[in-house]
Amino acid sequence: MVIEAPRPPKLSLGDLVQGFLGDIGSEDFLEGMEFIDLNLAEADATQATFLDCRWSNVNFGDADAPIDLTGARISGTEIADCRADTWNMTRGNLLHTEISGTRIGAGVVYDSVWEKVRFTNCRISYLNLRGSKLTDVEFRDCKIDEIDLDRAKVSRVAFPGSSVGVFQCEGATLGNVDIRGLEPHRISGVHSLSGATIDDTQLMLFAELFASELGITVE
Numbered sequence: 001m002v003i004e005a006p007r008p009p010k011l012s013l014g015d016l017v018q019g020f021l022g023d024i025g026s027e028d029f030l031e032g033m034e035f036i037d038l039n040l041a042e043a044d045a046t047q048a049t050f051l052d053c054r055w056s057n058v059n060f061g062d063a064d065a066p067i068d069l070t071g072a073r074i075s076g077t078e079i080a081d082c083r084a085d086t087w088n089m090t091r092g093n094l095l096h097t098e099i100s101g102t103r104i105g106a107g108v109v110y111d112s113v114w115e116k117v118r119f120t121n122c123r124i125s126y127l128n129l130r131g132s133k134l135t136d137v138e139f140r141d142c143k144i145d146e147i148d149l150d151r152a153k154v155s156r157v158a159f160p161g162s163s164v165g166v167f168q169c170e171g172a173t174l175g176n177v178d179i180r181g182l183e184p185h186r187i188s189g190v191h192s193l194s195g196a197t198i199d200d201t202q203l204m205l206f207a208e209l210f211a212s213e214l215g216i217t218v219e
Helices: 200-213
Strands: 029-031 033-036 047-051 055-057 074-075 079-081 085-087 093-100 103-108 113-118 123-128 133-140 145-150 151-159 163-166 174-180 186-188
Touching: none
Parallel strands: 029 047, 033 055, 047 074, 055 079, 074 093, 079 093, 085 103, 093 113, 103 123, 113 133, 123 145, 133 151, 145 163, 151 174, 163 186
Antiparallel strands: none
């Protein structure tokens, strides 16, 4: 069986205009801007659009005072070396976006649509993608403590060189999801792993878990 790999994002960032905190507001349309060394705590960017932008060394706010990106759309954008104690972007859209070297505490991004997104060398404590739709998403060389894909629709997603502690996929629909190399200490929703690819070593590691989930007694 041929595993279809995620298709990479396509970015075309030309000359960018420097952006400031005051440029960001609810439902604003921001194109071709570069945001550097900003603290976005408590900013309101609900339903805003960021097209062909770059974010560098930006603090998305503290855990109790993050920027509100609910319903926001980020497309053709590069996010590098940023920090988000809480990333609040529920019901948002990430399209053709690259995120690298970024630390995320709690990613509250459920009911979102992600297409052609790549995370590289990121550290993520918890990523709540419940009910989301992911297509062509790659987590490369990332450390993720817990990812929650319950009820999500996931297609062409891979985790090369990454580690995941807890993998939740209760009620998820998976297609061409490559989790080879992952060694989570807990998987929730084993019966929803149809459409995922694992390797021989994982099959041995997960055997007891699979048996327990399926009600099989091994003596």
